[in-house]
Every structure is written in structure tokens, then in C-alpha cells.
Amino acid sequence: MLYQIQQYLKFLLRSTNQHGVHSPFVYQLVTQCFYDKTKYSAYQTIKNYKSALSKNKQRITVTDLGAGSHVDKHPERSIASIAKYAGTSTKRARLLYRLAKHLDCSNILELGTSLGIATQALSLANPKACITSIEGCPSIANFSKKQLQNVGNIKIIQEDFSKQLQDLPPHTFDLVFFDGNHQKDATLSYFENLLPTAHNDSLFIFDDIYWSEDMTEAWNTIKQHPKVTVSIDTFYWGLVFFRKEQAKEHFNIRI
Template sequence: MKSNILFRLQNYLKYQYNAVGPHALHSPFLFDLYNQVIKPARKFRLKNVEKLRKELTTNHTIIDLYDLKTHTHYRKTISSIAKTSLSTPQFSAFLFKLIEWMKVERVMETGTSFGINTLYMAGPEKVNRVLSVEASPIVSSIAEKQFSKLLQHKIEIKQGTVQDVLEHQIIKEQPELCFIDADHRLDAVLFCVESIMAHSKNIKCIVIHDIYWSSDMSNAWTQIVSDTRFNLTVDLFQAGLIFTKIEMPKQHFTLHF
């Protein structure tokens, strides 16, 4: 655990040193990404969703969980999971603004957690469907309770691991944006990216969360950045962005978030 914290701190310092703002962006696409998505996300909030986030962080119900990686059972409170696993409000707002800016109608997510990001992604008016894949039955059920309060008509959870259900769902859903936030291992992340690229003709953007969570995640991101199929990749530290339909010489940017 300590080594992971040190790894993230070292990479955060590198990120801060390399990150640029709009003054360094000559591409109109990136300039708009910064000013219409990244910058507004600092203040934009969905108050009804943030109310649900607060309720989750104060819910001390204990739930039984199963770790697919270590094959162990353990118990945690909903509040402790919410405090450590949910994205920041700024990042949730970023997902909303990105989807709104790109005029996306169909979204896919891996790793529902308690559904806060899912609700933000379902929020833009043009979005008509968000399909979220979650491996844990108990976590899925808690997320569905949140969806029953807001935007239930737009959202569906498919329970299962990405290895078991993702390819079929991509073929069925044909998402325009995919948010990868489930299994934080190199092979799983690359599997998700390859499945999306192989089976979704409509994909515009892939967002990979926690690219500096561990050396494994960082290695996955490094491989993606160097992939010649992707002309534009963007590092926000909290996430990496792959824009799949941009016609430009291959470039990579690190932007202040």
C-alpha cells in the first residue's frame, strides 16, 4: 500500500511539472476541450446527484464483498467504500461536460461502483442510454437504488466481469463513449480497449480512470499512448483520454485538470 501511495505521489509531481493550460494549446479541438469541458467542471455540479453522494458517505451499513483478484471475502461499510472509491465531484462533472460537448447519445461504463459517475454521464440531454457493467451483485443493487431515484429510464446495469460480458455488450450497444473504471490491471484495461476498438464502429472517446493508480495501470497507459492507432491522447492524471476519430499527426498532451 505504501509503495502505491509513493508511486502515485511521484507521478503526480511529474504530472504537475509537465501539465499545460490553454495558453499552450494551438489545436482548436484541445482549446475547446480545455475551456468547454475541463475548466467548467471545476464548478459545475448536479445537486441532486451530490445529495446522493453525501447520503452514501454517511451510510454506515456493513456489506459483504468478494475480491475477484484475490478470491477473498471481506466486509466494509458503504460509507468507507464511498469515501475511498467514488470519484471527486470535479471528475464526475468532467464526465458530464465531456459527454455533453461531444454530443454523445450512447455511453458504456465498466465499474459502476455506487452509480454516481453513471448518473452524471446520464445527465446530458442528448444521452439516451448508459449501460454500466459491474461485477459485484451487492454493489450493483446499491447503485440501482440510486438510479431508482434519478434517471432510471436512461440507465441499465449488466452484472458480470468485463471478461465475461463486455464484448457482447459493446456489439449490442455500439457506444460512442466508454468509461473504463473496473479491473485495475494491465491485461484487463488493454482487453477493454481492444474490445471497444474491435467492436464499436461509433466510438469517439475512451476514458480510462486511475491511470496512475499503480505501476500496472501506468504501464497500460504508456502502451496506449504509444499505440499508433491513436492520434490524440490526453493525460489528466485522474484519467487518460483516447480520441479515436481525430485526424491529426500523432500527439500526446498533459493538461491541467
């Protein structure tokens, strides 16, 4: 936790808002998406789902296949506890919704379904999108499948990420959300495996890039990759684009 606090203070010193952005593409993304103040009706649906999870006292056995939780290490946890400590926050779910909507994402991959908060937000952004979400923990995957069973454009797969990525059919994704294993080697491996699925306008989002020194090293490696042209550090997320028409540039944006 001390590491994250230190890094956040450093981020505040180096970050900016739209006034420090000179790239037309990133300026438009920041002003029309990041700072979009529209009160979308989907926000209430996101809030209601998160609220219901936060009140759910059902207990399940959690298998941590990644870095695990900073707070709750016990294998048996309540849904409410998972929603509080591991689930996507309402604020970030809304941002994910805006990103998928703004970029008109049709083919989406999520690594780490968890309780389906982010998954639902992605579905609301484009009900016609094809969303594949992979969850390693069997009990969490089964719970989320039941919660989202009536959402027709979501497919939840229970499997180890590495194995499932090897079995993915040839595809390109408009958006990939990496939110399941906060470890350097695993994150870099998933990134390399999914690079062939990226097209010129794809967006890769990496959650919790300051989770640990290890994870920050992974983020620094990713943003320096020759295929990455635009990278944006929002502290909680790291975003990368592959726009060949754009000169390589890195941004630190406060949200």
C-alpha cells in the first residue's frame, strides 16, 4: 500500500488534464470520453448491479490464480467482500462504458470476469458487441454466469488465461481489458499473446499498473513496445493504442 501511495503522489506531479495534451486524437479522447459529464441511463444499471453485489452475503471459495487481494486473503469470501475489495469500482465501470461507447467497440475480450461489473458495463456500451470474458476461478465464473445469464452478448469462459488464449480462434479485438493477474511475467505474456489480435484502432487496457513494483515494470515494458504508439497512464489504468499514423507519445492524464 505504501508503494501505491508514493507512486500516486508522483503521478499527481507529472500528470495533466486536456490542456497539456497536444495530440488531436488524445485531446478528443480526453475531452469527449474521459471528461464526458453526460448522465447516461446505463449508469443507474451499473450502480444497481454493484449495489446488489455489495449486499450479497453468499460465501464462495475463491481460487486466486494471480497476485490475489491486498486486503482479503481468506479463500472463503462473501460476494459483498469481493465486490468491495476486488470488483471494479463504479467510477471505473462508468469510464469503461464510455470508452467502449466512444470507440464503438464491437469485439471485446476481458481477462478476469470477477463478479461481472466491468463485463456488464461493456455490454451496456454496445448491446450488439460480442464480449468474451475469461475467469480462472470456477466459483466466481459460475456465480457471474448466473448473474449475467440473460445478457445475450456476453460469453463467460472458466479457464486459466494462458491455456484459453492458446485456444482462441483467429480474431481481432477492438478492446482488450487485462484485469485478472497482476504479476509482471503473466501480464507481459498475455500482452505478447494478444498482440496479433490488435488492429490499428484497438485499445488495450491494463488494470492496476501500480499494484506493485513488478506490475509497474510490466507497464513500462508494454508502453515501450515498438507496436505501441500511444500510451496513457491514468494511474489506475494504463491504456495503449496501436495507431500507425501517430508518432509515439506517452501521456499522464488525471481523471
